[in-house]
Amino acid sequence: MTDQGPMTEAMYYILLALLRPGHGYGMMRRIQELSGGRLVMGPGTLYGVLARMNREELIVLTGEEGRRKNYAITPAGRSALLAEYARLKRMVADGDILEEAER
Amino acid sequence: MNRRRYRFHPGDYELGENEKFYGDMEAQGWRLVSRGAFLSRFAPAEPSAARYRVEVAEENYYAYLSDEDMDDGRLAVFADCGWEFVTGRRLLRIFRAPAGSDAPEFYMDPRQQAATLKTLHRQHLIGWIPTLFTLLFSLFLQSRRLGGLAYFHRAWVEETALCLLLLAAVAWLVYVNLHAAWHVGRVIRRMKRGQPLDHSPRSRRHVHRAVCWGLAGAMVLCGLLAAAQRMEARAGELPLLTTEPYLLPGELGLPGERTLKEGSVTHSRSLLADCWDVYEKMSASQENTVWIWQDVYLLGTERAAVSMAQSLMGTATFGDRGRSFHPIDPGELDMAWAAGELELVAVKGRLAAHITYIGDGFWDPVAICRALEEKWAG
Numbered sequence: 001m002t003d004q005g006p007m008t009e010a011m012y013y014i015l016l017a018l019l020r021p022g023h024g025y026g027m028m029r030r031i032q033e034l035s036g037g038r039l040v041m042g043p044g045t046l047y048g049v050l051a052r053m054n055r056e057e058l059i060v061l062t063g064e065e066g067r068r069k070n071y072a073i074t075p076a077g078r079s080a081l082l083a084e085y086a087r088l089k090r091m092v093a094d095g096d097i098l099e100e101a102e103r
Numbered sequence: 104m105n106r107r108r109y110r111f112h113p114g115d116y117e118l119g120e121n122e123k124f125y126g127d128m129e130a131q132g133w134r135l136v137s138r139g140a141f142l143s144r145f146a147p148a149e150p151s152a153a154r155y156r157v158e159v160a161e162e163n164y165y166a167y168l169s170d171e172d173m174d175d176g177r178l179a180v181f182a183d184c185g186w187e188f189v190t191g192r193r194l195l196r197i198f199r200a201p202a203g204s205d206a207p208e209f210y211m212d213p214r215q216q217a218a219t220l221k222t223l224h225r226q227h228l229i230g231w232i233p234t235l236f237t238l239l240f241s242l243f244l245q246s247r248r249l250g251g252l253a254y255f256h257r258a259w260v261e262e263t264a265l266c267l268l269l270l271a272a273v274a275w276l277v278y279v280n281l282h283a284a285w286h287v288g289r290v291i292r293r294m295k296r297g298q299p300l301d302h303s304p305r306s307r308r309h310v311h312r313a314v315c316w317g318l319a320g321a322m323v324l325c326g327l328l329a330a331a332q333r334m335e336a337r338a339g340e341l342p343l344l345t346t347e348p349y350l351l352p353g354e355l356g357l358p359g360e361r362t363l364k365e366g367s368v369t370h371s372r373s374l375l376a377d378c379w380d381v382y383e384k385m386s387a388s389q390e391n392t393v394w395i396w397q398d399v400y401l402l403g404t405e406r407a408a409v410s411m412a413q414s415l416m417g418t419a420t421f422g423d424r425g426r427s428f429h430p431i432d433p434g435e436l437d438m439a440w441a442a443g444e445l446e447l448v449a450v451k452g453r454l455a456a457h458i459t460y461i462g463d464g465f466w467d468p469v470a471i472c473r474a475l476e477e478k479w480a481g
Contacts, residue, residue: 043177043181
């Protein structure tokens, strides 16, 4: 599943957080950490996106700790994340002309 | 003391209204315990400013009919975030966070929440159609079997309150669901524009509430009237003498030995008519048994009686939906029709009667008309 269009912000950060496998609440804290506190993801958003990415095989359920479910990124998810990262980098690079114009 | 309180809650589609309702109840010292179809149950608690949030299931509606089917993983995430799962019913799951908690809102973007409301929207938009279709189709089949529109007219006259109850229930089903679909659709459109759900809306929909309560009141009233009609209906054996407007076998001029154990009369009163349903089986001789059924109505107007006579012919068991009936000399009656050697329909003033006779040798519709004339003369 690497041919999808641009990712949503929530998908991007969840995949980033899952570079280190973990459960839902851990992911939420990690996302807040990764975004420097900018992004506080609600449980509804998180679970909705997890369910969708699980269906699309970007992530996989690896086990359960009590009621908590642990997830990990799949090779397809990693490819999609890398593709999105590359797309974002290109977009940022394309935006360099803005800085030149501002000078 | 195990005190509890029940309150009518807002509809499933009123998400913000439900959240505010449960928050207000807790502020008054009543904490939500469970949610039913129309009522929520509360237990006493310390008054506090708790937050309530409603999550709508996106998935298959039937997967969430019971709490046991709830996804543990999802509940764990909500619990870790500080949201306690309180109860769920159908598509709704209700969470609570204590006062002062830093539990985050469920959705960081209203557009994501909008996607979760599609199932709820679809349920209200089309979910009620199979129920209505089944009801109408079964009524249609029943009417086809028993006489078409005439069947509905008889049902309307005999069971007016029950028919009104059915009509009010259908109106309520259609109105409530279409209103809910419109309401959820409007919320979805607002969310798609980036406007978050209003968690404590001010109730301004007085017209909608008035319509709902009006329809509910009509259903209760009609239900009570229908129950009263049932309770008031009197059933008993045929008397030897009567002043009521049906005929006794002796008044028909029929010989034979009365077998009272197999004769009965039921009198009921609907909103439109007094109805007598009479049956008697009698032995005319050892070889010959006669069965007589009479449906007699005292209606509000003469016109209603004529109209009822048409419907009686339309639903007559052996009258081929009225086609076998032909006019006969009514004498002092207003009108009379007979079908074959089995059935007779007669009208005089506000009275209408349908008499079915099965047996050999005694069928004389004119004689029956004369007996009715005498009986209805007063």
